[in-house]
Amino acid sequence: MRIRRWIAGLAAGCAVLAGLPAAADPAGTDELRDRLDAVPGLTVLGERPTEPGFRLFDLTYAQPADHRDPAAGAFEQRLTLLHRDLARPTVAYTTGYGLPARASRTEPTRLVDGNQIALEHRFFTPSRPADPDWADLNIWQAATDEHRVIQALRSIYAGRWLTTGASKGGMTAVYHRRYYPRDVDATIAYVAPNDVINDRDRYDEFLATVGDESCRAALTAAQRDALTRRPELLERLTAHAAAEGLTFDRIIGAPDRALEAVVVDAPFAFWQYRGPQDCAAIPAPGASLDELWNFFDETVEFSSYADQGLEAYVPYYYQAGTQLGWPAVSDEPLADLLHHRSIGEPRNLVPRDIDMRFRPGAMAEIAAWVAARGSELMFVNGSADPWSAEPFRLGPGSRDSYDYLVPGGNHGSKIEDLPAAERAEAEATVRRWAGAEQLPARARTALDRDDLLPRTPPLLP
Structure with a gap:
């Protein structure tokens, strides 16, 4: 033996x-x-089959509902661990939302051929206390969740650590670094906005110049055509909801309100997820009802404003309406055809029994830290992505930090989409931060899907 x-x-x-x-x-x-x-507090739920050379575990980690009052309740935070090797670097992937059903390697994990721990954000089900106090859903509490998970797993993975995330996941990674700057060696945040002053937005300015004028005009014409044909589309939406088991009464209030929200959101969502290559797909006035329906459903998704679509994202809308801020996009070109103004504001997308009050200043404080004290930060944005209108900005005190813009990139922009010289520089920086310059890289596998940024409803980062 x-x-x-x-x-x-x-x-x-x-x-x-x-x-x-x-x-x-x-x-x-x-x-x-x-x-x-x-590891104290860590529960291994099981191990799943995955690609050769990796192990995939489903885990939970016990977290206090309120880190300032650990006796006030707890919840189990869902995690997945994609194990490569104890000697490799480790990447903490902050999703910002729920945990993806399929495990895949984020771009930084692939670049350093490392281990990856993915964290579901607090209050996204099932990572939610049984009787939640929604005041506990804030950026400091979530950052402290991440701090505790990373510190716990350092007993196993003692090498260098990076954090990453896309959109709200990237925002979440930056908030964690603000409160716990020495937890990890670097952070790579993709397509992550920072709405510094909520009532002073640049999104209208961006949407007025993105793409070419004919495409922007076609989008407005399609919106006006849809609102003019409201009765036909509303009948179609009602039938669709009945067939799919969708309801609208618990949050947004009625199918007509959902229909209007979808139409108003279309330009933002078009540039966020689609782009110039799809301008020809915009239906011209007088197009068939099928063409009109299909365009708005593919661009925004009617189900995203049903109760079933909204309920999954209530934690985001709550955070937007209390700390993060949200994009205020003008609906003036459609004003004469609208029945419900400001329907897309967070207060209208969260159940009324959840108390919400916006507390300004949180994002300005984060912006000041990035510019004055942030270090080992990398931001990757897309020039055609509306969320890039209000990005995190490096400043005179930012150290060993980088800001990249993918030409023509939308909300799925990555390092690999950068021009060759910038891509090489960014990839070398990520490997340097991870201490992986001399470690062998690994070819792409089936784990390297584009799951870094799961598709979310419109106007969600």
């Missing part, structure tokens, strides 16, 4: 030196599983 364990240990050591994950030894022990089981 002693000889068998010595051989197993030798094999594991050789695997580490080769940059390969060590397998469980033939005597039946599993060092990684044993170490995970030994």
Whole structure:
């Protein structure tokens, strides 16, 4: 038995030196599983099959509902661990929303061929206390969730750590660095906006110049055509809702309000998720009802304003309406055809029994920290993405930090989309931060899907 364990240990050591994950030894022990089981507060729910060379675990971590009052309740925060090797760097992927059903490697994880821990954001179900106090959903509480998870897993992964996330996930990663700047070695935030002053937006200015004039005019014409044909579209929406089991009474209030919200959101969502290549798909006035319906459903999705679509994102709308701010986009070109003004404001998208009050200043404080004290930060945005109108901005005190803009990029922009010289610089910086310059890279696998930014409803970062 002693000889068998010595051989197993030798094999594991050789695997580490080769940059390969060590397998469980033939005597039946599993060092990684044993170490995970030994972390206080961490529960291993199970292990799923995945690509060769990786292990995929579903986990939860016990978090206080209120970190300032640990006795006031708790919840289990959902995590996934994509294990590569104990000797590799580790990337904490802050989703900002719920946890993706499919595990995939984010771009930084692929670049450093590292381990990855993905964290569901607090209050996205099921990572929510049984009787939630919504006042506990703020950027400091969420940052402290991430701090505790990272500190707990450092007992297993002792190498360098990076954080990453896209859109609200990127915002979340930056907030964590603000409150716990020494938790990790660097942060790569993709398409992450920072609405510094909520009532002073630049989104209208951006939408007035993005793309070409004919495409922008076609979008406005399609919106006006849809609102003029409101009865036909409303009949179609009502039938669609009945067939799909969708309701509108609990949050937004009525199908007509949902229809109007979808139409108003279309230009923002068009540039966020689509782009110039789809301008020809915009239906001209007089197009068939099917063409009109399909365009707005593909661009915005009518179901996103049903109760079933909104309920999953109530935590985001709550955060937008209390701390993050939201994009105020003018609806003046449609004013004569609208029945419900300001329908897309967060207060109208959160159940009325949840108390909300906007507290200005949180994002300005984050912006000041990035500009004066932020370090090892990388921001990647798309020039055609409306959210890039109000980005995080580096300042005179930012150290070893970088800001990249993908030409023509939308809300799915990544480092690999940058011009060649900038891409090479950014990739080298990420590997330098991770201490992975000399570690062998790994070719793409089926885990390298574009799941860094799951599709979200319109006007959600």
